[in-house]
């Protein structure tokens with residue numbers, strides 16, 4: 202039997218504390234639904250006492266059926282000097298009707314005295330009264346022991362007494378919380394072992410990433426015997442975030458060899474990570490371990506050569522295991538192997554000894570020296586390779602002339618673009634307006650070309666980035682424009698470079714349209 206680790210997700214509660222993250226009710230339900238499908242064991246939905254939206258979530262959650270996960274509500278121990286059954290916050294927790302209730306309480310004597318302004322004895326009573334009462338109501342109770350590590354360091358006996366109070370009152374799991382995020386893995390490991398030696402119930406871990414050790418501390422605790430781990434998708438959370446479950450889940454499975462979520466879920470990990478980012482309206486972090494776009498990207502020529510032969514020589518795991526994929530970046534550093542691999546990925550057959558291969562490699566290097574960059578502009582690269590392989594085929598269309606102008610008054614500005622495009626023998630002449638010059642140009646071009654190529658009606662510009670490059674080859678500053686285009690199924694990037702931003706944009710726009718026409 203492999204060790205089973207419980208995955209406790211708090212994206213919707215602790216994760217929602219992150220700056221810039223704000224979930225609507227429907228966002229929360231969609232994320233909870235996805236987490237349930239993925240197979241996490243617990244989904245903490247919020248604190249019913251904090252706002253009506255959280256309470257609404259629990260009302261909706263109670264009506265749904267959940268396949269894997271148990272829904273948890275989050276709250277505090279009873280107030281000091283109040284009977285637990287008279288505490289309105291505890292009442293709200295029960296009203297949330299979740300199978301699991303997670304209670305947070307104080308471990309650090311400093312906090313008890315200075316923040317709660319009460320006695321050690323009353324703090325212990327607050328913990329045990331609350332847990333016993335909720336257990337009597339038939340709930341699963343997790344006890345989140347706030348500041349476990351700082352508290353234990355300061356007053357180990359008192360910290361241990363609080364955890365024992367929780368365990369004796371019937372807590373299903375005592376979760377040691379590394380609230381301030383500053384502990385080292387060795388310290389975490391030591392404290393978890395000490396707790397394990399004295400407590401009879403299961404031990405959990407909840408960490409924060411303030412010192413960049415959120416995941417490391419979580420894993421250290423599991424190795425020391427904790428059996429539940431709390432965290433968030435993509436590591437969302439206050440300050441620098443919580444323990445990142447997107448790293449924890451594959452670590453549990455592939456590195457510790459234990460069981461977390463169902464095995465068949467892990468190939469959907471990247472998808473889950475991107476989904477949550479999308480709902481949170483956060484740009485997916487390309488450097489995120491396991492699931493980021495660059496997690497299995499190879500740039501150096503020697504690496505790429507080796508990767509071609511034995512993937513495992515430069516990869517700690519197969520990218521497909523977590524739903525990621527290997528990417529070979531084309532750049533200054535790369536040798537010919539990169540180009541071959543990239544060409545294959547883009548659907549071209551190219552051999553190392555073919556004269557075109559040298560021509561393409563030189564062409565790319567030359568353009569990179571002039572400020573082009575192909576790492577995010579694969580469609581432009583595909584066109585470049587194709588043009589060499591097919592010996593400069595006639596383009597499907599040609600821009601004969603274009604004109605962009607702008608007018609404005611004290612309130613608004615408006616741009617207008619006119620283009621004259623030739624498709625075979627036909628000339629299309631169109632004009633379009635836009636709130637910026639590129640927007641207007643894009644509109645005019647696509648209106649002109651859609652008459653001959655109706656499939657262009659499906660495509661739209663989804664992202665536009667401008668970078669000013671200075672000092673290249675001693676010339677005036679150049680502008681590099683990167684455009685992302687989508688047809689609703691695929692996205693592709695194109696690049697244009699010029700001293701003039703309009704010319705650079707037009708180049709990238711034309712590549713994006715030409716690629717759309719070639720694409721199957």
Ligand SMILES: [Zn+2]
Nearest residue numbers: 215380407409
């Ligand atoms: Zn936390």
